[in-house]
Amino acid sequence: MENEVTRRARCNFHKLIAYGFEKQVGQYIYHTIMMDVFNVEIHVDEEGNLSGKLYDMESGEEYVNHRIKQQTGEFVSKMREAYFEILYDIVTNCYDAQPFIGNQSNRIAVYLKETYGTTPEFLWKKYPGHGVFRNTQNQKWYGIILNIHASKIMNEDKEIEILDVKIKPEQLEELLNKPGYYPAYHMNKKNWITLVLDETLSDEEIKQHLDESFHLSNCKK
Structure with missing residues (x-):
């Protein structure tokens, strides 16, 4: 309770x-x-x-x-x-x-507000824990924190928060062989990847991916 x-x-x-x-x-x-x-x-x-x-x-x-x-x-x-x-x-x-449940998720949200001036947008009433971060220059998504059951991406029975970020396709194979990385949840699996926000990855490593994701959201096709 x-x-x-x-x-x-x-x-x-x-x-x-x-x-x-x-x-x-x-x-x-x-x-x-x-x-x-x-x-x-x-x-x-x-x-x-x-x-x-x-x-x-x-x-x-x-x-x-x-x-x-x-x-x-x-x-x-x-x-x-x-x-x-x-x-x-x-x-x-x-x-x-606080916008999110986990400490790491909230630390990441603070970083994005301080660095890029973006705050999470909660777009779905059915999923109140899903927060989208947009590039304020072009309104493109560059990060999404989601509150899901772990069984959606791993063989565990618990509630977790994850982060989806944009990546370069050539990075995908190498990252998926590391702990804390999973195929993108509900996003394009070639251009996005999922990071678990449970302290498996350091804040600095996550911030590096978010910085790159923000940069990629600025790139034109």
Whole structure:
């Protein structure tokens, strides 16, 4: 539940204290009361990861039914809604919005804004994690960050973010023999290639490909 509300947000630790969090060793803690029934204890660790627990005010026992999808009923539904409201309020007031999920993806987005003045365009409602970067001089695409299931390009069961960039066709074979490179996902497989944004490749290597891709987007046929 907590991961859902922080998927595209980064904690601003300065705002936590102003919100009411108390700084302790290795974490920040916030307490509140929910629906006059539960004590709520919210934790934020040093990496900005959000977690929380509910405790029955009478028994002191932890309440977990709101996390069990199979649990239904009016009371549980109200509990989930009230807990989400607390989480969303914390994220709204203490976290800064980020265009993408992964740290490397967001670092790359910052680089492209600072270097080429381009910000991601999210063109598809069905795919809110797909951000396109255009060359502002001619509106051509030179980079696309996509949020996909890893099984689309590799034999792994997880969610990943990838980057498609333009390349010279003669580079393709050599790059595909290196870790972190895959045939272009949803783009021309002769002129584009996919890079995995999971720290397999260094930021500098990725930036070099983006610089070349931007240059190629300027080239005339």
